Amino acid sequence: MSQNQTETIEEPTIESLEEDKSTSEESILEIGKQKISWQKIILMLFAGISVIVVILIFIFILVNGLKVIPEVGFIKFLFGTSWNPEADQYGILHGIIGTVMVVLIAMVVAVPISISCSIYMSEIAPQRIRKILKPSVEMLASIPSIVYGFFGLFILVPAVKFIFGLPTGENALSGGLILAIMVIPTIVSITDDAIRAVPSSFREASLALGATKWQTIRKVVLPAALSGITAAVILAFGRAIGETMAVLMVAGGASQIPKPFFNILVPVDPLTAIIARELGEAAQGDTQFHALFGIAIVLFLITFVVNLTGDLVIKRFTKKFKGA
Amino acid sequence: MSFSRKRDRLVIILIILIPAAAVSSWFLAKSVNNVGETHYITIEGSNTVFKIIDTTYKAFAEYHPGVIISVTGSGTGSGITAIIDGQADIAMASRPFEDTEQIAANGSLNAVAFAKDAITIITHASANPLDLTIDVARAIFNGTISDWSDPLVASAGLTGEIQVVVRESGSGTRDAFNELVMGDSTQIEPGSQYVNDALQKSSNQLIKDGVAANSNYVGYIGLGYLDSTVKAVTIDGVAPTLANVLNDSYFIQRELFLITLGIPVGMVYEFINWSMSPEGQDLVLETGFINVAPTTDDIFT
Secondary structure, three states: OHHHHHOOOOOOOHHHHHHHHHHHOOEEEEEOOEEEEHHHHHHHHHHHHHHHHHHHHHHHHHHHHOOHHHHHOHHHHHHOOOEEHHHOEEOOHHHHHHHHHHHHHHHHHHHHHHHHHHHHHHHHOOHHHHHHHHHHHHHHHOOOHHHHHHHHHHHHHHHHHHHHOOOOOOOHHHHHHHHHHHHHHHHHHHHHHHHHHOOHHHHHHHHHOOOOHHHHHHHHHHHHOHHHHHHHHHHHHHHHHHOOHHHHHHOEOOOOOOOOOOOOOOOEOOHHHHHHHHOOOOOOOOHHHHHHHHHHHHHHHHHHHHHHHHHHHHHHHHHHHHOO | OOOOHHHHHHHHHHHHHHHHHHHHHHHHHHHHHHOOOOEEEEEEEOHHHHHHHHHHHHHHHHHOOOEEEEEEEOOHHHHHHHHHHOOOOEEEEOOOOOHHHHHHOOOOEEEEEEEEEEEEEEEEOOOOOOEEOHHHHHHHHOOOOOEOOOOOOHHHOOOOEOEEEEEOOOOHHHHHHHHHHHOOOOOOOOOOOOOOOOEEEOOHHHHHHHHHHOOOEEEEEEHHHOOOOEEEOEEOOEOOOHHHHHOOOOOOEEEEEEEEEOOOOHHHHHHHHHHHOHHHHHHHHHOOOEEOOOOHHHHHO
8 A cells, every 4th residue: 555655756667668669669469568570480480390391201201110110010120130131031130239339339439539630639638639629520420421431341351351360350449449539529528518517616616625627627627527528428419329420331221130249240220221232122112111219219219219318317417417 | 780772772683583483494404305316214223233334325326426415323223213104214123023013014124135244253363163062052151161171161271250241132143143152032941041141232342342351251243343353153064154154054144134114116116125235245245244145256256
């Protein structure tokens, strides 16, 4: 009651603010008091295009790939050990194992190298060395994957064959090594950004308390950058799982499950290579065609689960270190 | 930010003009296509047959100005799918069409055998000439014989474990090889499957490159791809040559087809007809395959 009586100054109301707006912007849509300008609509449209494209691709793959379940059977498809389209056998277990093997090798090799590289680049290297190092690593990312495939086929494969005395150098190890080279720039780039995003006050405080530079890096900077590093590793994981050209040329393409299961020196057939090699010859509408799209769904799901896990891990880490 | 009336008008004019320009240029392009004698032929299919058609279409286009031909080697299955879908006029095939494909085409697929291909088993160029029976060849590819020191293959003079290289599932070359050498094109029969660690490559060229670079590799390619970088294997004493395919003494051989939807008419008929003519069959020979109809030499001698 008393508040109303003391109100003498006219405060700007919502209506008067909107009046100012309408003289300076043309609006073509009015929803109640909300006016949306045509710029906003165009921007919304472009943003929506990417969402629509992803949804359409997903639907396209689903429509063609889900048909494999009635035609082949869910268990037989995912866990069948025999892939022989001529004989109506569409088991992709060897493909799943092939993908798992090359991706694991790639991550085991790439993660230590990349994180060490980013630590060096962002914390230790003098500015002039960093100026050369960072663009060089980023240039690795712009090399087309088919070029990596050629490099793998003509340089890496004969080397692996010679070093290990194998009948062929095209195996899970070669596939994993090429993938490692391909994901290193991804991890280095994002980890570098994450490390540089750690406020320098953190480092200064640590050094002021008497810690050495290495102790600071290990116990202060890296934990603070952990969510970014995790994001980098997850992204690299996704890239490694989906890489096609390089593993097609280098991993061997043998429809087998290695015996014993950890033997990385025999040819394997990652899921992406199966699709790339056989899609050209599969008759459209055929069961083989649907099976290949089924593999695409499996790849989609694996990447989705990996990204989801990564997001959860990042959230947990962020809570842990930024405080509840 | 303020907009003047002029700018409004400009925007509206653009919004109307751009789609109008697009639509009218589409009509224009369509009418240009129908002016004059311009024919389009789209040919898709087998990588093996591509090696022939890639040469013959150029010669054909010389005789028929105004014909624009596009040729793509995307795989036999792909090519047949393309003509059924109406995306292509002619399918190149390294195998006869299957029942499922004929059903998908409502019974209208029409195949013309215009050339023959022989599949040769190849070893590294440094090997001694190797002669195999079909049974021994099958034993190599299904892994029963796994080392070059085995008495049945020792005459090649190679050392180490045998590494088998084959084509991918769905390849016409693989189907023909499975049918003729492995004993079962569906590879269900025991002994007809490839050895577990056989490398699968997606083209003749890749197999040839692999065998040329590794002395312990063995693989198979179409005769048209044979060159001095690899050594061909003789079957029952018969070498994979032109003469031996024509006189039917070389065992691993098959027919190559041009397939259309229905009986070919117009320019498509002209092309297929020309491929069977002496000039066309000359080119089949030139590209390293085998003719099925007389060549110009045959007519004039």
